[in-house]
Amino acid sequence: MNVQLQNLLDDALGFVDDGGERVFLIEDCVETSGAFVLHHFLKHSLSPHSSDAVIFLSFSQPFSHYDRILRKMGCNLVVQRDNKRLIFFDMLMLDCLGREEGKTSEDLLLALYEKIHKAVEICSSPEGTRNITIIIDDVSLLEVAANCLPNLVLDFLHYCYSLTAQFGCSLITLNHEDIYSSSDEPSLLLQMEYQADVVIKAEPLSTGLATDVHGQLTVLDKGLRGCFGNSGKIRNFQFRIKDNQVSKLRPTNLEECRLSPLISHSAAAEIGIFDTS
Amino acid sequence: MAERICRALRDGALEGEHAPALTIKDSIQSPFGSLVFNHVLSQLSSFIVAQKSQSQGIVLVAFSRGPLYYEEFFKSKGNDVASSNKWIRVLDCCTDPLGWRSKLMESGRIANLTLGTSTTASLYKNVKDLDKLLLAITELGKELVGDGKGRFVVAIDSVSEMLRHTSISSVAGLLSNLRSHDQVSCLFWLLHSDIHETKAIAALEYLSSMQASAEPITRPVNGQRGNSEKLPFLEQNLRGGKIHVRFKRRNGRVRLMSEEFCIEQSGIKFTPISSEAEMIAQSLVPKVQFNLQLSEKERNDRAKVVLPFEHQGNGKTIQIYDGRKSLNEDKPEMQYTSAEKVQTVKDSGRGEIIYFRDSDDEMPDSDEDPDDDLDI
Numbered sequence: 048m049n050v051q052l053q054n055l056l057d058d059a060l061g062f063v064d065d066g067g068e069r070v071f072l073i074e075d076c077v078e079t080s081g082a083f084v085l086h087h088f089l090k091h092s093l094s095p096h097s098s099d100a101v102i103f104l105s106f107s108q109p110f111s112h113y114d115r116i117l118r119k120m121g122c123n124l125v126v127q128r129d130n131k132r133l134i135f136f137d138m139l140m141l142d143c144l145g146r147e148e149g150k151t152s153e154d155l156l157l158a159l160y161e162k163i164h165k166a167v168e169i170c171s172s173p174e175g176t177r178n179i180t181i182i183i184d185d186v187s188l189l190e191v192a193a194n195c196l197p198n199l200v201l202d203f204l205h206y207c208y209s210l211t212a213q214f215g216c217s218l219i220t221l222n223h224e225d226i227y228s229s230s231d232e233p234s235l236l237l238q239m240e241y242q243a244d245v246v247i248k249a250e251p252l253s254t255g256l257a258t259d260v261h262g263q264l265t266v267l268d269k270g271l272r273g274c275f276g277n278s279g280k281i282r283n284f285q286f287r288i289k290d291n292q293v294s295k296l297r298p299t300n301l302e303e304c305r306l307s308p309l310i311s312h313s314a315a316a317e318i319g320i321f322d323t324s
Numbered sequence: 325m326a327e328r329i330c331r332a333l334r335d336g337a338l339e340g341e342h343a344p345a346l347t348i349k350d351s352i353q354s355p356f357g358s359l360v361f362n363h364v365l366s367q368l369s370s371f372i373v374a375q376k377s378q379s380q381g382i383v384l385v386a387f388s389r390g391p392l393y394y395e396e397f398f399k400s401k402g403n404d405v406a407s408s409n410k411w412i413r414v415l416d417c418c419t420d421p422l423g424w425r426s427k428l429m430e431s432g433r434i435a436n437l438t439l440g441t442s443t444t445a446s447l448y449k450n451v452k453d454l455d456k457l458l459l460a461i462t463e464l465g466k467e468l469v470g471d472g473k474g475r476f477v478v479a480i481d482s483v484s485e486m487l488r489h490t491s492i493s494s495v496a497g498l499l500s501n502l503r504s505h506d507q508v509s510c511l512f513w514l515l516h517s518d519i520h521e522t523k524a525i526a527a528l529e530y531l532s533s534m535q536a537s538a539e540p541i542t543r544p545v546n547g548q549r550g551n552s553e554k555l556p557f558l559e560q561n562l563r564g565g566k567i568h569v570r571f572k573r574r575n576g577r578v579r580l581m582s583e584e585f586c587i588e589q590s591g592i593k594f595t596p597i598s599s600e601a602e603m604i605a606q607s608l609v610p611k612v613q614f615n616l617q618l619s620e621k622e623r624n625d626r627a628k629v630v631l632p633f634e635h636q637g638n639g640k641t642i643q644i645y646d647g648r649k650s651l652n653e654d655k656p657e658m659q660y661t662s663a664e665k666v667q668t669v670k671d672s673g674r675g676e677i678i679y680f681r682d683s684d685d686e687m688p689d690s691d692e693d694p695d696d697d698l699d700i
Contacts, residue, residue: 164428
C-alpha cells in the first residue's frame with residue numbers, strides 16, 4: 048500500500064486534524080459501491096495507536112464479511128471485539144429488533160437507540176478522552192428493517208446526532224443515492240446531507256467503465272465544524288479496487304455463503320487512490 | 325445590508341403592529357443559512373447586552389443544534405456565560421424532541437445524564453404539540469423580561485425541523501401568534517428551501533417582513549458533465565455566496581438588495597457585490613455564433629425609428645404614421661376606414677388613414693380594444 052496515497056484520503060477525511068464529533072455521510076450507487084470507505088474508517092478507528100472504539104450497526108452484511116476484509120487490511124476484528132474496542136450489532140438476525148413481539152416501528156427504533164446509547168456509555172472513558180465512532184451500514188436497509196416512513200428514520204438519526212454532540216463521538220452512515228433519485232418529494236438523503244459535516248460520494252467515472260479505474264470519490268467537507276466557519280474543501284479522487292483473494296475460496300460455512308459475487312469483487316484488500324484535484 | 329436587517333430587528337415592533345419577522349433561507353448548494361442565523365443572533369445579543377434594543381432578552385428555540393453548541397458559540401463571541409442567563413433562554417427541542425431519552429431514563433434503561441451546560445436551557449420533549457410549544461416560548465420570555473412592558477426576541481433554529489413533525493398550517497399558526505404577541509419584539513427563523521414544497525415556503529414568506537436567501541455564487545451549467553468540471557464551482561460555493569434580501573415595507577413596497585458573503589474563521593463576513601462576481605456570472609453566458617450585442621450605429625438607427633403609434637411620447641402633435649416614409653411619393657397607397665369618428669390630420673396628397681375615435685376623451689394608445697363591441 049502506498050503510504051503517501053493513503054494519506055491523501057486521510058487528509059481529505061480530516062483524520063490528520065483529529066476528528067471527534069463529526070458526522071460523515073457516504074453516498075454510493077449500484078455501479079460504484081462505497082463500502083470500501085466504510086472499511087477504511089473501520090480500520091482507522093481500530094488502529095493499534097489509539098484506544099478508540101467502534102459501535103457498528105450492520106444491516107447489510109454479517110460480521111464474518113467485515114472480519115474477512117479487515118483481516119486482509121491487517122486488522123483482526125475478532126480480537127477487537129473481545130477487547131471491547133468493537134461492539135458489533137448484527138441486525139440481520141431477525142429477532143434483533145424485537146420485531147416478533149408485535150412492536151410498532153417507533154418502538155423498534157427506540158429499542159435500537161437504547162442499544163446504541165448503552166454501547167456508547169460502555170465505551171466512553173470517564174475522562175472522555177476516548178473517541179467513539181458509530182457506523183451504520185446502511186440507512187436504506189435500516190428503513191426496510193424498521194418498516195417505517197423516512198421521517199421516523201430521520202427522527203432516529205436525529206437522536207444519533209444528538210448522541211454525537213453529547214458524548215463527542217463521530218457518526219458514519221452509508222446510503223445509496225440511486226434509491227432516492229426518482230422520488231418526487233425531497234428525499235431522506237437530502238436531509239441527511241444537510242446534517243452531515245462531510246459528504247463522501249462514490250460514483251462511476253463520467254466517461255464510463257474502465258478496467259484500471261473503478262470510479263471516483265468526491266469528499267466534500269463543508270467546513271462548518273462547531274460554531275465556526277472554515278473554508279470548505281472539496282477533493283476528488285479516482286480509485287481502483289483490487290480483487291479480493293477470498294472470493295476464489297470455497298465457502299466453508301453458512302455465513303460465508305451470503306457473499307454475493309458483486310460484494311466479493313469490491314471487498315478490497317487494498318485500494319489505489321489517484322488524486323485528480 | 326446585513327446590518328440593515330439586524331437594525332430592523334433591533335428596532336422591533338411599533339405599538340399595535342405585528343413584530344418584524346425574518347426568514348433565512350438556504351439550499352444544499354449553499355448550506356450557510358446557519359451561519360447567517362448565527363450572525364443575526366450574535367448582532368442582536370450585542371444590542372441587547374448594550375441595552376440599545378427594544379427587547380431585553382432572546383428566547384432561542386433550538387431544534388437542530390443543542391444548548392452546548394450555543395454555549396460554545398456565545399463563549400466564542402466573548403459573552404460571559406454566567407451573565408448570559410440574564411438575557412437568553414434556550415428552549416431545547418434538540419436533545420429529546422420526542423421524549424425517547426426521557427422514556428428510557430425513567431425506566432432505568434439508560435443512565436440519567438445531565439447535559440452539563442451552564443446556559444439556562446429548558447428541555448422540551450413534545451415537538452408535535454405546537455400549542456404547548458407556544459406556551460413554553462412565551463413563558464420563557466416572561467421569565468426573562470417580566471410580565472409588564474418588557475419585550476423579547478424569538479429565534480427559531482430551524483423551522484425545517486418543525487415542519488418534519490407538524491403541518492405547515494400549525495407552524496404558520498405558531499409564527500403568526502408569536503408575531504402578534506404583545507411582548508415579542510421581533511422573530512427570525514432558518515429554513516432549508518429545497519426540503520419543502522413551494523407552497524410551504526410561500527406560506528412562511530407571507531408571514532415574514534424580510535427574507536434573506538443564501539445562494540451560491542455560481543451554478544454549474546447543466547451542460548457540464550462529470551465532477552471534475554463542476555469541482556471549481558463547487559469549491560467556490562463552499563467559500564462563500566450571495567445573499568439576496570427582500571424587505572417588505574408597511575406601505576406594500578418591496579425592496580430588494582444583494583450582497584456577497586464569505587466564510588471565515590470567525591464566521592460569516594458580508595461585502596457589497598464585487599464586479600468580479602458579475603464578470604464570473606457573465607462569462608457563464610453560453611458562447612454562440614450569433615452576435616447578440618448592438619453596435620453604436622445600430623443603436624442610433626433604432627432610436628430613429630418612428631413607431632406606428634398615435635404619439636411618439638415626445639410631446640409633439642399627434643401624427644398618424646401611414647406605414648411608409650414621406651419621401652416615397654409614387655407608390656399607390658392603401659386606404660383604411662372604420663365606423664368611428666374622424667379625429668386626426670390627413671397626410672396631404674397621398675393615402676389616408678381615417679381613424680374614427682370613440683370620443684375625444686379617449687387617451688391615445690389606451691388599452692381599450694376597439695373590437696370589444698363586436699358581437700361575434
